[in-house]
Amino acid sequence: MKKLVTHQGVTAPLLRTNIDTDAIIPSREMKLVSKKGLGEGLFAGWRYTEAGGRTPNPDFILNKEAYKNTSILLSSKNFGCGSSREHAVWALAEYGIRVIIASSFGAIFYGNCTRNGILPVVLPDEVIVELAAQIEDPQKDKVTVDLAEKVVISVKGEKHPFIISKGCREMLLEGLDQIGVTMRQGADIVNFESLYSKRRSWLY
Amino acid sequence: MAKTLFDKLWTDHEVAVLEDNVSLLYIDRIFLHERTGSIALESLASDDRVVRNPEKVFCTMDHIVDTHTGRTDETLVPGGKQFIQSTRAASKAAGIKLFDITDPWQGIAHVISPELGIVQPGCTLICPDSHTCSQGALGALAWGVGSSEAEHAMATNTLVVKRPNTMRVNFTGKLPSGLTAKDLILHLISKYGAAGGSGCAIEFAGEVVENLSIEARLTLCNMAVEFSAFTGLIAPDQKTIEYLQGKQYAPTGDKWLEANKYWATLSTDAGAVFDKEITIICDDLSPVVTWGTSPQHACGVTDNVPSIPFTVDANEKASYARAYQYMDLHAEQLIESLSIDAAFIGSCTNSRISDLREAAGILKGRKVAEGVNAICVPGSKEVKRMAEKEGLDKIFIDAGFEWREPGCSMCFFAGGENFGFRKRVISSTNRNFEGRQGPETRSHLASPITVAASAITGKITDPRKFL
Numbered sequence: 001m002k003k004l005v006t007h008q009g010v011t012a013p014l015l016r017t018n019i020d021t022d023a024i025i026p027s028r029e030m031k032l033v034s035k036k037g038l039g040e041g042l043f044a045g046w047r048y049t050e051a052g053g054r055t056p057n058p059d060f061i062l063n064k065e066a067y068k069n070t071s072i073l074l075s076s077k078n079f080g081c082g083s084s085r086e087h088a089v090w091a092l093a094e095y096g097i098r099v100i101i102a103s104s105f106g107a108i109f110y111g112n113c114t115r116n117g118i119l120p121v122v123l124p125d126e127v128i129v130e131l132a133a134q135i136e137d138p139q140k141d142k143v144t145v146d147l148a149e150k151v152v153i154s155v156k157g158e159k160h161p162f163i164i165s166k167g168c169r170e171m172l173l174e175g176l177d178q179i180g181v182t183m184r185q186g187a188d189i190v191n192f193e194s195l196y197s198k199r200r201s202w203l204y
Numbered sequence: 205m206a207k208t209l210f211d212k213l214w215t216d217h218e219v220a221v222l223e224d225n226v227s228l229l230y231i232d233r234i235f236l237h238e239r240t241g242s243i244a245l246e247s248l249a250s251d252d253r254v255v256r257n258p259e260k261v262f263c264t265m266d267h268i269v270d271t272h273t274g275r276t277d278e279t280l281v282p283g284g285k286q287f288i289q290s291t292r293a294a295s296k297a298a299g300i301k302l303f304d305i306t307d308p309w310q311g312i313a314h315v316i317s318p319e320l321g322i323v324q325p326g327c328t329l330i331c332p333d334s335h336t337c338s339q340g341a342l343g344a345l346a347w348g349v350g351s352s353e354a355e356h357a358m359a360t361n362t363l364v365v366k367r368p369n370t371m372r373v374n375f376t377g378k379l380p381s382g383l384t385a386k387d388l389i390l391h392l393i394s395k396y397g398a399a400g401g402s403g404c405a406i407e408f409a410g411e412v413v414e415n416l417s418i419e420a421r422l423t424l425c426n427m428a429v430e431f432s433a434f435t436g437l438i439a440p441d442q443k444t445i446e447y448l449q450g451k452q453y454a455p456t457g458d459k460w461l462e463a464n465k466y467w468a469t470l471s472t473d474a475g476a477v478f479d480k481e482i483t484i485i486c487d488d489l490s491p492v493v494t495w496g497t498s499p500q501h502a503c504g505v506t507d508n509v510p511s512i513p514f515t516v517d518a519n520e521k522a523s524y525a526r527a528y529q530y531m532d533l534h535a536e537q538l539i540e541s542l543s544i545d546a547a548f549i550g551s552c553t554n555s556r557i558s559d560l561r562e563a564a565g566i567l568k569g570r571k572v573a574e575g576v577n578a579i580c581v582p583g584s585k586e587v588k589r590m591a592e593k594e595g596l597d598k599i600f601i602d603a604g605f606e607w608r609e610p611g612c613s614m615c616f617f618a619g620g621e622n623f624g625f626r627k628r629v630i631s632s633t634n635r636n637f638e639g640r641q642g643p644e645t646r647s648h649l650a651s652p653i654t655v656a657a658s659a660i661t662g663k664i665t666d667p668r669k670f671l
């Protein structure tokens with residue numbers, strides 16, 4: 001997994017509430033038994049002029065020249081709600097998104113982000129609106145995120161601290177694979193199981 | 205200290221505390237389906253990892269599989285056949301039980317898991333599918349995860365989980381006739397917003413919930429995720445025990461008795477404190493239907509489409525405006541004036557035998573309005589068998605409904621079958637997002653009886669007119 005310590009990048013505001021995973025990647029774009037090849041389908045319903053087509057919709061923000069190479073998204077409440085499809089995160093990652101700043105996230109989506117090298121940051125709506133307002137030329141006015149210090153730095157240099165769990169932070173900072181980390185606790189699992197299987201024998 | 209039901213389930217599965225509010229939890233059951241399970245199984249294998257406990261992992265074909273009679277591996281979903289076949293191969297290689305297309309117990313994961321007694325009170329169950337929360341209705345800790353988490357659970361029988369906040373929603377009073385669990389959950393979401401339960405483990409309680417059947421409880425918990433909850437759960441009771449007794453995967457003999465003894469302890473202690481508590485008095489509620497593109501865009505079936513509330517912020521205003529436009533309706537328009545093109549009864553929310561019985565009660569001796577494309581998809585082979593034994597299939601078919609094979613079917617659009625461009629659908633499903641049921645298809649969520657009543661009149665209709 002890609003590490004993320006600090007990141008500075010083109011920042012695009014999608015300040016809508018409840019952007020669901022169907023919008024992030026429509027079902028029809030999930031054609032292969034694979035985690036790859038999904039970037040093209042990102043936001044397909046908004047990004048292209050017709051379902052299944054590939055003609056860019058010039059009105060969609062990520063299609064605008066000014067937002068080329070966007071790697072940070074700003075949104076509002078409940079980003080990534082809806083279907084648990086991890087494809088939404090794979091698509092964002094493949095497109096090049098590293099950080100999503102929103103006032104809240106769908107719970108499953110949040111976890112999927114941290115497992116795939118994307119940093120989800122929760123900040124209040126007012127702060128996000130202000131972050132967006134300070135961007136005049138998106139190619140020059142870049143937002144910075146410092147995971148080591150746990151702050152988002154606005155274009156004008158204001159620092160906004162955010163909270164993230166220790167485990168998620170370490171995984172992102174070091175690019176760790178969680179299964180590998182847990183497997184180191186194999187003995188704990190075996191110990192637990194030997195007691196649990198007696199206590200709840202009918203589940204075995 | 206007095207504990208909530210959730211606290212008890214959490215503690216019972218805690219293998220290790222990793223940091224404040226984050227624990228390694230033991231996972232008892234894993235359910236997969238061909239859409240996301242196939243990827244998880246293949247990815248696990250490609251990392252040279254094995255399923256640690258194959259007998260605890262189950263897989264079904266529900267999302268992509270065709271639902272027409274006489275179906276094969278062919279499906280209208282682009283690339284669908286590959287998902288089906290690789291799921292079959294990967295399940296075999298991993299040594300897990302697959303409810304394949306021809307299996308007599310095949311069906312939607314959240315329908316067959318309770319039906320077979322795979323989910324049980326007090327167990328933890330995960331599935332890479334957001335509506336796994338349905339299964340909390342039996343008093344289990346069941347929640348939807350991503351594919352990577354499913355891989356993690358298969359490889360280690362554990363998951364790293366951030367402890368959610370707790371919430372209790374009490375439904376009190378008496379449920380009026382013509383109202384169902386679907387109306388309760390839609391009402392809750394419309395009142396408190398689609399993010400109202402954000403990240404919480406929500407216990408549904410109160411006399412209305414106690415009086416609901418297990419199937420209705422599954423409907424209630426099904427949409428906890430549309431309230432942004434981590435999961436929903438309901439304390440097991442005598443009904444739960446009766447429901448599970450004799451099920452294929454339920455314990456038997458001494459183990460059954462032992463399990464019963466434990467299950468009796470699974471309720472929230474008096475005096476236990478929740479992070480948040482909500483009470484809804486049900487006596488005066490009306491059947492609910494959604495008008496917009498989020499489950500929170502819901503109102504009484506006899507109401508008008510709501511105007512934008514003065515209290516909402518600019519982002520929320522924009523969502524309302526967009527929803528009016530997408531749904532091709534306007535504020536203050538009478539909901540019952542909306543003509544429909546299609547009616548759908550199915551999905552993990554409302555495709556169980558009680559749903560079909562209730563809908564058939566309205567359809568019996570009546571006909572679907574001309575031009576309405578009406579489809580019923582039972583949630584499992586067992587539901588279908590039971591329905592056919594009771595003659596419900598005939599009632600549906602005589603009324604003008606299509607009668608299908610089990611699966612998710614048109615609950616979601618994956619590039620295959622759909623209701624058509626900008627068609628208006630009344631649907632017993634759980635999501636009315638843009639494009640969920642077809643390209644620019646306009647979905648109105650409602651209970652199966654509201655769907656049945658609307659199918660007959662060709663307009664969104666209060667089911668109480670037919671009771």
Ligand code: SF4
Binds near residue numbers: 267550553615
């Ligand atoms: S019926 Fe619909 S909501 Fe339920 S699991 Fe299938 S696709 Fe998901």
